[in-house]
Amino acid sequence: MVKRILLALVCLLGASVAEAEPRFITLASTTSTANSGLFDYLLPLFTETTGIAVRVVAVGTGAALKLGERGDVDVVLVHARGAEERFVAAGFGLGRRDIMVNDFIIVGPAADPAGIKGMASAPAALARIAERRAPFVSRGDDSGTHKAELRLWDAPQSGDWYREAGAGMGATLNTARAMDAYTLADRGTWLSFANRGSLVALVEGDPRLVNPYGVILVNPARQPHVKAADGGAFIDWLTGPQGQAAIGAFTINGEGLFTPSAE
Numbered sequence: 001m002v003k004r005i006l007l008a009l010v011c012l013l014g015a016s017v018a019e020a021e022p023r024f025i026t027l028a029s030t031t032s033t034a035n036s037g038l039f040d041y042l043l044p045l046f047t048e049t050t051g052i053a054v055r056v057v058a059v060g061t062g063a064a065l066k067l068g069e070r071g072d073v074d075v076v077l078v079h080a081r082g083a084e085e086r087f088v089a090a091g092f093g094l095g096r097r098d099i100m101v102n103d104f105i106i107v108g109p110a111a112d113p114a115g116i117k118g119m120a121s122a123p124a125a126l127a128r129i130a131e132r133r134a135p136f137v138s139r140g141d142d143s144g145t146h147k148a149e150l151r152l153w154d155a156p157q158s159g160d161w162y163r164e165a166g167a168g169m170g171a172t173l174n175t176a177r178a179m180d181a182y183t184l185a186d187r188g189t190w191l192s193f194a195n196r197g198s199l200v201a202l203v204e205g206d207p208r209l210v211n212p213y214g215v216i217l218v219n220p221a222r223q224p225h226v227k228a229a230d231g232g233a234f235i236d237w238l239t240g241p242q243g244q245a246a247i248g249a250f251t252i253n254g255e256g257l258f259t260p261s262a263e
Contacts, residue, residue: 023053024055026055031143045243068093080147091222097214100262104209116203126153133161139172140166145184192252245260
């Protein structure tokens with residue numbers, strides 16, 4: 001009798017602990033979305049609405065997709081469309097939903113030794129930086145920003161003037177500031193970056209600098225432990241009216257960082 005009572009108590013305590021565990025999903029996303037402050041603004045709104053917390057792993061796009069391939073996360077939110085489509089085609093993710101757009105800018109020292117200020121063509125500006133061997137800092141980390149930079153060069157770059165930081169956007173901007181160097185930055189991180197020193201925005205507005213973000217549920221058929229229902233709820237919220245309105249309302253110093261793009 002005593003054993004049965006003890007067993008019942010253990011079961012009740014176990015059930016209580018299970019009920020007390022918070023609902024959460026794990027999201028792999030980019031350093032640009034984290035550094036910009038978007039998630040600090042956005043995720044509490046989602047949690048308040050649904051009761052589901054979101055734990056963010058902020059890495060480059062390439063690393064985020066690798067986490068998804070291994071099933072270490074439930075959802076990925078990244079910005080390298082070709083890599084995202086390959087991720088889905090390989091069966092690692094279910095669908096890809098447009099969520100928002102921002103853009104890249106080329107920043108550099110106000111003295112502008114390469115003379116690129118105001119150029120309309122981002123590839124032409126980078127070609128001039130290479131021609132004059134002006135210091136340039138690349139993310140060098142297989143991130144969406146790094147992939148975009150590589151697309152803009154006519155050919156792979158190397159030399160003393162070209163430095164690969166192997167780091168996130170904020171760290172790369174810090175390196176560029178210390179070196180009085182040029183770099184490619186996403187506008188969201190740039191607007192929230194406080195340690196600019198002499199760095200200024202020099203080239204922007206080229207359509208080739210448009211930067212779309214997509215969100216993908218990790219495939220539960222490939223990774224059965226994925227929290228598909230809660231991950232799907234997060235994606236539906238982000239692409240629905242409330243999430244899209246929240247993305248559009250996020251500003252720094254009155255300037256919007258991301259344009260909602262879900263259809």
